[in-house]
């Protein structure tokens with residue numbers, strides 16, 4: 013499905029020095045699998061997702077999608093090949109209504125009730141939202157849910173979510189997980205989620221841990237999760253005890 | 257009879273597919289094409305200059321007046337004076353607009369001077385659309401002047417729309433509001449090519465409790481130029497708000513000049529103006545939904561001007 017081969021991304025920072033954000037990363041997301049990438053703030057997770065979507069171009073390495081080299085393909089081309097991306101910080105648009113955005117995502121003239129179905133799925137009381145503008149009047153959590161709904165409407169082979177849980181209240185967590193589980197069953201596609209949340213890590217098939225732009229650990233959930241939880245408790249404790 | 261070009265212009269400016277119901281006055285190439293009056297609404301041609309007087313009887317509710325103008329001959333220049341006399345306690349919709357098709361080499365120009373006298377407690381919705389087309393070298397020029405006199409407790413909502421096609425406009429709008437009167441203006445403007453569009457709004461809040469909200473949303477593309485001047489004068493305890501929200505593209509230029517003048521301690525006036533290009537992240541977001549860059553821009557502009 014998706015394969016990253018020796019991917020690197022370097023930038024020149026303010027002081028004129030070269031900075032490596034992604035450092036020789038390789039991994040594969042298999043067909044029908046559910047992979048979660050986790051890691052500390054600033055470790056390069058969002059950058060990696062942007063490289064996959066084509067928003068950033070790698071300094072070195074190749075990206076393959078269904079066996080085809082997509083490294084030089086544009087965002088639009090990748091989107092039309094079947095890659096979707098839900099941003100960590102959803103974009104606002106003056107004048108564009110929620111239903112317009114869902115119609116663009118679905119690439120068809122969804123009826124109001126079809127649009128409402130997607131919204132209900134992400135826990136929004138649909139009738140109140142279809143005609144709202146996707147602007148600053150929506151709360152952060154609402155924007156985040158609408159962002160997820162656009163991916164449901166797109167229904168592509170690969171869906172990448174960047175911290176979908178951010179800003180979403182705890183009460184809705186279970187429904188959010190249900191969204192991902194349903195997506196897996198319905199689309200028979202793969203899901204790649206960037207998350208810090210144990211509850212999301214818990215439903216993964218595979219977990220990749222990124223730190224300082226490198227993969228420091230990856231493997232089946234059952235192999236990674238227990239040690240990850242133990243480590244993070246220790247890390248948190250050492251911070252608390254002033255030893256970090 | 258209206259030909260196909262004239263019919264299309266009518267559709268663009270007045271959403272008219274057939275002759276409208278209610279009162280109307282259709283002016284085509286400087287001549288009266290059709291007119292209809294109703295029991296409550298009378299339309300009379302002026303004798304000393306070109307134009308019409310529209311009389312709306314007190315208490316007229318839920319009626320409409322359409323006064324579209326179409327110009328399809330090249331090189332026509334005209335100034336037309338239309339006066340609306342609206343009685344007390346009315347609730348009416350007035351749709352004006354001008355469509356120009358200029359395929360020739362002479363400049364075509366229509367300058368409409370619209371004057372509204374809005375009686376006590378009357379409610380008026382006024383829609384004015386401008387549309388130009390034709391690929392001749394002749395310019396399409398529109399210079400509308402609107403004067404609004406609002407008596408006590410009246411409310412006027414103006415929707416001014418000009419999407420492409422008009423080479424040069426200077427729009428001048430003057431409103432004077434008495435006690436408790438309310439004015440809402442929504443302007444939507446799209447310019448392209450080497451067009452210029454100037455909007456000058458002056459709103460005088462003369463009566464206690466009067467209020468105005470003058471908002472422009474515009475997009476300037478290519479080499480076009482826009483100037484938006486909105487002046488609110490508070491001469492009494494009143495509230496006024498004006499806003500210019502603009503997207504700039506290519507080599508276009510926009511000048512926004514909000515002006516507030518408070519001559520009363522209890523005048524509360526606010527202005528806001530924002531000009532900027534389309535945010536890169538908006539284009540990227542729509543590209544991730546499979547749109548090309550150009551399609552993304554179109555969607556963003558369409559939404560913004562909706």
Ligand SMILES: Nc1ncnc2c1ncn2[C@@H]1O[C@H](COP(=O)(O)OP(=O)(O)OP(=O)(O)O)[C@@H](O)[C@H]1O
Nearest residue numbers: 023025033051052053054055056057058059060100
């Ligand atoms: N274009 C750029 N120029 C300079 N630095 C950049 C650029 N893009 C990313 N970075 C830096 O790279 C690092 C990784 O950023 P990224 O957003 O990928 O982290 P993240 O793992 O998603 O973090 P978080 O968990 O906080 O979302 C950060 O230190 C960021 O400041």
Ligand SMILES: [Mg+2]
Nearest residue numbers: 057058059100
């Ligand atoms: Mg991030």
